[in-house]
Amino acid sequence: MPSMGFVQQLGIGALTTIQVAVCAYLLAMAIGIVFALATLRRRWLTQLIWVPYASIFTGVPSLLVAFLFYYGGSEIVSSVLAPFGVSQSIEITPFMAAVAALGMVYGAYLADLIRSAIQNVPHGQFEAARVLLVPRTTIWLRVILPQMLRLALPGMTNMWIVVLKDTALVSLIGLKEIMAYAKLASGVTKEPFIYYMLASAFFLAMTWLTYYVARNVEQWAGRGFHPVVAKGASHAL
């Protein structure tokens, strides 16, 4: 039987997991949007930055990136800030390393996803809005974004679940989240099975919750795209 004390700890760990995942996902979204917009047209300068970035961060395990950021993070930050004359050294916590690593890796994936969604909004939408003299920012915010969202949502939902699960892996750098507490509890109580099953239950519950929310959001985003299909028998006669 699991001891309530450890279960509570698992709960705290779960909260940390969610925090890391949320922060990482937001960072990934920010990076993704920036790169998606930057690479809409093939300019050699943006390609010069984008191609190596994407190639490296999608070709290497996020755990490795997390280790790099955790062990070498403060040195990276100081060498980046040095040219600006700032000699502050920041201590990189596992939390920061994890968020940075996951954010940069999944930012590359999200960039592809968002760019593809934007490009799949029919070009006629831009043209119609321009012809109606709608100002540029409004076109993007009120015409393109909602339609792009509909196309990108399934992929983005998927990506959220991937990020959440990858948080578990990245915990190996020493992050005190649900996996770490489960391991601790197992070590002490010699009953690893139940604690890891509880951890599994957490992830399954999060996955189920995500799909539930996503289904509603997708329906909202798809408003206007799904004419009611007449429910009747259609026969191949």
Added chain:
Amino acid sequence: MSAILSNVAMSQTSAARGQMSAVSISGLNKFYGTFHALRDIDLEVASGEIVVLCGPSGSGKSTLIRCINHLEQHDAGQIHVSGIKLTRRQDDVEKVRRELGMVFQNFNLFPHMTVLANCTFALKLAMRIAEKEAEAIAQEYLAKVNVAEQAHKYPIQLSGGQQQRVAIARALCLKPRIMLFDEPTSALDPESVGSVLRIMEDLAQTGITMICVTHEMGFARRVADRCVFMERGEIVEAGPADTFFDSPSSERLRNFLDKVL
């Protein structure tokens, strides 16, 4: 009413009664849920006969053909092909399908195989014929349908008419006794329709049994021995091609012919 008319159809073939029927259907019924798609169909097709099924959309013509080779499962009645009874057992289904060849409206060629491979595929797998011999047979039939030069191309590189002719050759390679055609020219543009119909007319001369669902009335008139008019799941009228077109006895057939001719 339909019983009287199908008796007419059956007596017409009394001359052919000496031979075993190629396809014999009696009391056939099929439901899709509560929708009665085929109602008490009786049909005898003699060996070597060319039968054309026509009628408005939704009349059940395609369903009938697809029941014959068990692509659709019938709910009541009997189907015999070359004397073999069609049951739900896989062995019987396979025995029946060996007698039949089918050509589909959408060709249904295997897109990832060359034209030649499309034809040899079944020869090698279903008939266990060796590669070289299979290729020879395939080349022979591809030549008969005038697509011999396309043998090493992929279906996507061919026109609709060419693809359908490949489909016909593919079916013929297995030397079936009876050929079923499910609206073979409906998906083709007008220029290609002629090339396919010509092949079908040549085929009709060879003595093979053919059952065609088609809207091509000119073809039916020239080539068919017998025509069957279906509407709303039942056979309304059936008879020899000349009387069918020149003196239709039922009002519904007359209305239909007025609309399409």
Added chain:
Amino acid sequence: MHFDPQVAWDSLPKLLAGTLTTFTVLLPVLVLGLLLALPIALARFKPGPRSVLAAAYIGFFRGVPSLVLLYLIYSGLPQFSLVRETFLWNVFSNAYVCAWIGLALTHSGFMAEIIRGGLAAVPQGTLEAAATLGLKPRQILFRLRLPMAARYVLRAYQNELLIMVKSTAAVSAITLVDLTAAANTVFDYTYDPFTPLMTAAAIYWCITNGIRLAFSAADRKFNRYLVRA
């Protein structure tokens, strides 16, 4: 941030040994995962209790991180006397076996969905044509439907494969010294975090891009039939 070529060179033997471990884990996982996924994917096509079980299997193994599964199998199972005191102990005490089973289960969950998508994408008419040509159901499945499905899912399989390569890093948690763990051990005794980790990153990069190139070639070869010209 610096890179020391000398350290990189010296650490290569350890890193390559780690790479070997990575592949030793990866390859059986790919085979096992595929073998498990096929019947699960097929079960999804006939409505009934089997389909529900298959859906549950897929849902579970896609929803639970592979690290949790590895811990469950490696640390969790030995908790039970059934495992500890029988011949099963020979099986589950071996970290490689636990890694193979754990990662294969995860991989099979994703593969089952991929295979299912591919099978569903094969046009029904093509299968009907094959049936009318006299092919038996087993022949239709293995000689027509699966080959066609494989062509459709080439890109999805490539993605899954790349993810699996990177997921192998999890086995460092159950005592196996894969490439990531090897890089960490080098860091432990050189106190240089960047060089070994970046060298390891370079090796991973070569592996993943090698896979991408191989799939591009495969795509060109197997999807020739889509080119109209």
